[in-house]
Amino acid sequence: MGGVRWNEDDWKRASAATRGKRTEEIFTSAGMHPALNPYRMNRESRDSPANPESNAIIVGLDVTGSMGIIADAMAREGLGTLVEEILKRKPVSDPHIMACGIGDSWHDDAPLQVTQFEADIRIADQLKMIWLEKGGGGNSHEGYHLPWYFAAQHTQIDCFEKRNRKGYLFTVGDEEPPRELLAAHAATIFGDSLQRDLSTRELLTLVSRMYHVFHVVVEEGSHARHNLPAVLDRWHELLGQRVLRLKDYRRLAEVVVSAIEVNEGRDRATVARSWSCDTSAVVAHALRTQPVGRAQALLGMIRF
């Protein structure tokens, strides 16, 4: 998918259509839409005449409990900002966006929902098809590892296959990561028969072969508000410096774009300053631990 280019006017119309509406009026699904069910499903990000050098970007949004506000903000404004700023700033070319709705693999009916990779307004339409189940298990973690598994095993992306360029994968939420993916869950959610359970650390190794992986901690989320040190500790233990702290959920798109810019080698402070005042502070807060890109690797060797 992803054979058409982004049109700003399409987005303006789509965004305008959300004005004055409540979240429930934008996200109207009352169950998992079959088109978003990852069971025995693959997703492709392929080059096309309109997007000859595509780059896959996955944004996985926690839709449990109150976290539906993130998807809501993305549908109203964030998605347009995400695509338009990538096209304008060009940290990567021809973005193909896939959105995921993340639930709880132990308790929810829809632990993971996945759109197609899209380069045009269809991504907004599919985002709004996501069911805001508002579940979650009260177990201090959500299925943030599910997009990792899906991306590693069920996506085919030309940026990596043809150009050896990794895609980007961001998960967004306010809870800790789970410890493992049970083979039983892989069977029920994805239809896969795994040789064994996989620890979340192993999953990260697996998905990191093909994607740059980041997690965005939503500090305004109710769980993070009460348990921020524990949440950050668990994520830092797993992802090291690739944990981004989001203090204003409405600025998720800007943080994601900025993280890509820095990972592609741009200066962290310069990137933060490139946004307007309030956003600049949010971005600087998010990026403060992010390491600079791995440009050294291009020389054939890295010195630690």
Place this chain on the structure above:
Amino acid sequence: MNTLTAAALLAIPDDCPERLFAGSADAVRNDYRRLAMQWHPDRCRDPDAHAVFQHIRRLYEAAAHRMTRGDWAPRRPLTLTAIDGRTYEINYLRRHPFELGTMYVANTVVAFVIDDAHADLVRRAERALAGLRYADDGMRRQVASHLPTCPFAGAFRTDAAHVIVMRKRPDLLLLRDVLEHFSGRLDPRHAAWVVSSLLNLCCYFQYAGITHNALSPDTCFVSPSQHSVAVLGGWWYAARTGERMVAAPAGTIAWAAHDLMDTGRADLRTDLELVRAIGRELLGDITGVRLARESAAPRAMIDWLRLPALDDPIEEYRTWRIQVLHDSFGARRFVELPLTQSDIYR
């Protein structure tokens, strides 16, 4: 030259005409004419004849272009002058630039000419190999032939480089050259014995308390007749387990566990991940993405190669031998790989 298959000829990169042609301008021209006759589509029934014919033509033009530029010097032995004035000559079969300098593969030795800027890494290689220990003579006999001998066959400095010369049995072929000979894809049964041999070595690395950190087709040599692997290159990245690493090649960073860049610590998981990456690369896709799609190997083998490594080499080796190989190929049997040095290196 006349024995090279279409696949072997097509595997020669356009910018490496010296892998096909050698000697003076006359010798190159004669070789080209002979090959062109052999592969001309009007004469040759091979379905790839047209492609090979065109490829030979491109390689000949690349060789001719180099002759015009005056930098055609194949088959001339490598001559190195040490800072003490001694001169060394190596009749090499193939030359491979790598991230620290150049590797020269010869019949009974492999020489690494490493830029002075990386002198510290040369010393690390010497320390790592000198520090290898064995539980007993049995272990030494089983393992030592898969590793470089220490002290090296030769080690000296030139004006601008450090040179390490390692002994190599003639049956050992650089895995990268073998892979290229087969157009970038090995039969899964042959990929399997390479993986087995490397996992076995990783078990030894655990015993010795070291990590190699650069296992790849560019550092490993294989013996097709013995189904064994010798790790001769890359020792400059070796470290004691748990120690902070000094450097790593880009390939290691790409395929090791995600946290290597953050921790910089020597961890046997790195070698185990690299073994799986080698397995995938030998099947034609180091990423693993296309392996299942293209059914490049039995499902059990592909699944294992794509999954992340455990951190226990003995458990890895056990699962691989008992479960994965059995599920993939049934009962064990030796599958001959008829390939010698003369097939690859002219």
